[in-house]
Amino acid sequence: MSLFIAGFIKSTVFVSIFIVFLLAVKGIFKNKINSNWNFKMWYVLLFLMAVPLFPADFISLPFINKIGTAAAANGAYYGTQGTAAGITAAENYLANDFYVSVNKVFTEDFYKALGFIYLIGVAVLVFVMAKNYIKIRNILKLSFEPEKRIKAIFNKSLEDFGIKRGRIKLIVSDNVKSPFLTGLINPVVVFPFSYGGLSDDEISYIMLHEIAHYKSRDIINCFSVCFFQIVYWFNPIVYIGLREMKSEMEIRCDRLVIEKIGRNNAKSYGLTIIKSAQKGVFEPRIRAYAAFGSDKSLLKRRIEGIARISYEKSRNKIKSAALFFIVFAFGIFQIPFAFNVYGFNEYHKAENEKIVSEDLSAFFNDSSGCFVLYNPQEDIYHVYNADYAKKRISPNSTYKIYSAVIALEEGVITPENSFMKWDGKYNTFDSWNMDQDLRSAMENSVNWYFNTLNEKIGLDKTEEYLKLIKYGNEDLSGNSNFYLESSLKISAIEQTKILSNLFNGEYGFDKENINAVKEAITVDEDNGKVLYGKTGTGNINGKNVNGSFVGCVEKDGKEYFFAVNLYSPDDATGANAYNKALEILNYMGIY
Numbered sequence: 001m002s003l004f005i006a007g008f009i010k011s012t013v014f015v016s017i018f019i020v021f022l023l024a025v026k027g028i029f030k031n032k033i034n035s036n037w038n039f040k041m042w043y044v045l046l047f048l049m050a051v052p053l054f055p056a057d058f059i060s061l062p063f064i065n066k067i068g069t070a071a072a073a074n075g076a077y078y079g080t081q082g083t084a085a086g087i088t089a090a091e092n093y094l095a096n097d098f099y100v101s102v103n104k105v106f107t108e109d110f111y112k113a114l115g116f117i118y119l120i121g122v123a124v125l126v127f128v129m130a131k132n133y134i135k136i137r138n139i140l141k142l143s144f145e146p147e148k149r150i151k152a153i154f155n156k157s158l159e160d161f162g163i164k165r166g167r168i169k170l171i172v173s174d175n176v177k178s179p180f181l182t183g184l185i186n187p188v189v190v191f192p193f194s195y196g197g198l199s200d201d202e203i204s205y206i207m208l209h210e211i212a213h214y215k216s217r218d219i220i221n222c223f224s225v226c227f228f229q230i231v232y233w234f235n236p237i238v239y240i241g242l243r244e245m246k247s248e249m250e251i252r253c254d255r256l257v258i259e260k261i262g263r264n265n266a267k268s269y270g271l272t273i274i275k276s277a278q279k280g281v282f283e284p285r286i287r288a289y290a291a292f293g294s295d296k297s298l299l300k301r302r303i304e305g306i307a308r309i310s311y312e313k314s315r316n317k318i319k320s321a322a323l324f325f326i327v328f329a330f331g332i333f334q335i336p337f338a339f340n341v342y343g344f345n346e347y348h349k350a351e352n353e354k355i356v357s358e359d360l361s362a363f364f365n366d367s368s369g370c371f372v373l374y375n376p377q378e379d380i381y382h383v384y385n386a387d388y389a390k391k392r393i394s395p396n397s398t399y400k401i402y403s404a405v406i407a408l409e410e411g412v413i414t415p416e417n418s419f420m421k422w423d424g425k426y427n428t429f430d431s432w433n434m435d436q437d438l439r440s441a442m443e444n445s446v447n448w449y450f451n452t453l454n455e456k457i458g459l460d461k462t463e464e465y466l467k468l469i470k471y472g473n474e475d476l477s478g479n480s481n482f483y484l485e486s487s488l489k490i491s492a493i494e495q496t497k498i499l500s501n502l503f504n505g506e507y508g509f510d511k512e513n514i515n516a517v518k519e520a521i522t523v524d525e526d527n528g529k530v531l532y533g534k535t536g537t538g539n540i541n542g543k544n545v546n547g548s549f550v551g552c553v554e555k556d557g558k559e560y561f562f563a564v565n566l567y568s569p570d571d572a573t574g575a576n577a578y579n580k581a582l583e584i585l586n587y588m589g590i591y
Contacts, residue, residue: 005115011052012235014337018048019241021330025323026244034320035255041324042221042245044331049228049238051338097574098429098445099397099537102485118234125230136182139190143171146191153200154189157207160260161215168214172196178276181210184219195276201265202272208260212253221249247298251305258306270306273299348390348472348491353381355493360384363584369566369577371584374496376504377558381493382588392472392489393565396536397445397574398550399483401521404438405502406465407453408513413438415516420449442520442534451480469498469507485538485545492563495550500561503552523551529591530554533581535574544569549577553591560590 022041026033146154154170169186174193181189189210195203213219225242232238254273258266277299360371361384370385383389407413413420418438427433431444441449454462459476466474472490475482482488490498501507502514524531533551537544547566552559562585564577585591 005118006111008052009114011338012232012238014334015045015049015052015232016235016237018331018334018338019045019237022327023241023244025327029323032319033323034317035252037317037320037324039248039252041327042248044328045241045245046224046228048331048334048338049232051335053231054339097535097537097578098431099539099574100428100447100484101539101542102481121233122230125233129226129230139173139175140171140182140188142175143173143190146170146172147196149200150191150196150203153203154207157204157211160208161211163211163215168211179206179210181213181219184223187214187219198272198275201268202275205257205261205269205272206276208257209253212256213249215256216249216253218249218253221245247301250298251302254302254306266306270303273302273306346392346489348392348494350386350390350491350493353493353497354379355381355383355386357386358382358384360584360587363580363587368568369564369571369580370492371580372492372496372563373585373588373590374493374500374561376500376561381496383493388565388567389492389563392491392494393546393548393567394485394538395472395483395488395490395495396485396538396546396548397447397483398495398534398536398548399488400442400445400450401499401502401517401534401550402465402469402471403450403453403457403483404442404520405509405513405517406457406462408516409465409509410457410461412453412456415512418516420452423448438516438520445535454480469501470494471498485540492548492550492565495548495563496561499550499552500559503559503561521551528555531591533578535578537574538572544572547571547573547575547577549574549581551581553585555590560585 022045026038026041145151150172151170155165158165158168167187168181169183169188170191171188172191172193176190176192177194179189179191179195181187189207191206195206198206225246228238229242254269257269261269358371358373363371364384368388370383370389372384372389373382374380375382404413408415418441420436420441422433422435425448427448429444431440432446432448436444436446436449440446459479459482463474463476466472466476466488472488472494475487475489478486478488502509503518505511505514518532521532521534522530523533531551531553533549536548536550538546545567548564550563552561562581564581564584566572566577566580582591
């Protein structure tokens with residue numbers, strides 16, 4: 001839920017931008033847009049408002065995926081890497097687990113709280129709409145058949161719009177102040193009993209207006225407006241846009257009626273609207289029906305619109321169509337940004353992998369996590385907690401394996417010379433406050449060393465490499481700290497496969513560079529067995545959120561690639577993941 005809320009809030013910004021643009025276009029070309037094309041612009045908005053309700057990977061178009069992920073991470077959190085640090089060590093731990101806390105203003109707990117507030121708002125509005133629905137149902141139950149005169153006028157109005165009798169039912173009620181059309185499946189025009197004293201022409205105008213709503217499918221439009229009023233209840237710009245849409249819906253029907261009765265009768269039609277307004281309007285804020293009457297704010301606009309109605313020239317229709325397609329194009333441009341990109345590629349689908357489930361619950365006890373062992377000789381993944389093993393999380397310091405190999409491939413460092421002088425800036429850990437080479441930087445997980453490598457490589461070149469090796473979601477939009485609880489994410493299953501490909505030369509990298517990285521991440525050698533690996537700990541605002549250990553065991557000429565992820569707050573450190581991996585590998589007879 002927190003991921004959805006985070007993405008939804010960001011997405012609504014772009015929906016709001018489109019609404020402002022749309023209202024500006026309508027304001028500038030106020031009297032120059034053909035009414036049909038003018039209203040069609042609202043359908044672009046309705047579509048765009050539906051977009052954030054789906055995760056980005058609902059659509060697989062490359063341009064949406066690329067732009068969407070960039071938009072996601074740039075708005076993901078507003079914060080920077082902090083200076084608070086923690087360290088956890090195990091007695092038999094040979095690969096040090098140094099990590100720093102990433103400070104974020106908008107944490108997962110923050111978004112959970114927002115989600116709770118959001119759902120309360122939705123629940124309140126659903127209750128209001130349900131209450132209005134029940135009220136309308138009671139009105140329909142207490143209604144009665146119209147007298148013959150009113151029924152005849154209604155039937156004549158149906159004929160004027162070419163609608164067969166029986167398609168729409170007419171009833172009379174003494175519990176409503178103004179006429180309206182309701183019913184998505186079985187449409188009904190509700191005619192107030194108090195309107196029975198109107199002239200035949202006035203009643204005809206009212207009937208034509210409600211039938212125009214039916215002809216224009218405005219009941220569907222009303223339901224759509226209700227739905228989005230509820231979904232976007234917190235956004236005043238969306239509310240303004242939807243209110244304007246409802247207003248134009250009435251004005252469009254006024255135009256359709258005048259096309260039927262003729263411009264000579266426009267004044268009489270306008271006076272009928274005014275007379276209806278004087279009787280009162282039954283119009284809840286959230287309503288799924290189309291009414292004839294209007295409140296004072298809309299009444300003036302409708303009368304002004306009726307006064308200037310003229311039959312539109314074909315030239316205006318062409319210009320209006322062109323303007324519509326400009327609005328449409330701008331709406332299409334907003335789609336990649338409006339997608340709920342926080343859910344984008346959150347899980348690795350693992351559609352082609354051969355996965356064998358393993359019961360390793362005894363090793364995890366009360367802690368939450370997963371274990372993956374990839375056997376490239378058999379191309380089989382032995383997995384505990386497959387759902388979490390497919391979930392993409394921040395790699396944190398485990399990414400430094402690839403930071404190193406890319407730097408070697410680009411010549412930023414070489415196997416013979418990976419030395420980097422300390423800049424003298426104080427760090428929390430003493431082992432960081434000295435000159436480094438690749439081996440020492442990897443062993444002590446020295447952030448400044450690898451951040452310098454990443455900076456020299458550049459984000460564009462890094463992205464090329466991540467696409468080549470298919471590293472998780474390949475998203476670097478978190479900028480310099482993209483691998484530390486930011487935009488870049490990868491699953492445990494992907495970690496094992498990519499490391500296997502790296503060790504076995506699948507990417508075409510220089511063998512000396514691969515060997516240099518292997519040497520840098522060598523944790524232990526014993527009796528012909530070699531253990532490679534790198535830890536990573538995710539810490540946000542001083543709270544551990546995940547701990548990882550990714551590596552390989554070479555034994556008897558075979559390789560076994562593994563990954564452990566822990567996400568219980570009490571257990572989520574790279575050091576604990578390391579210990580967990582050793583226990584399981586020993587149990588499996590691998591190490």
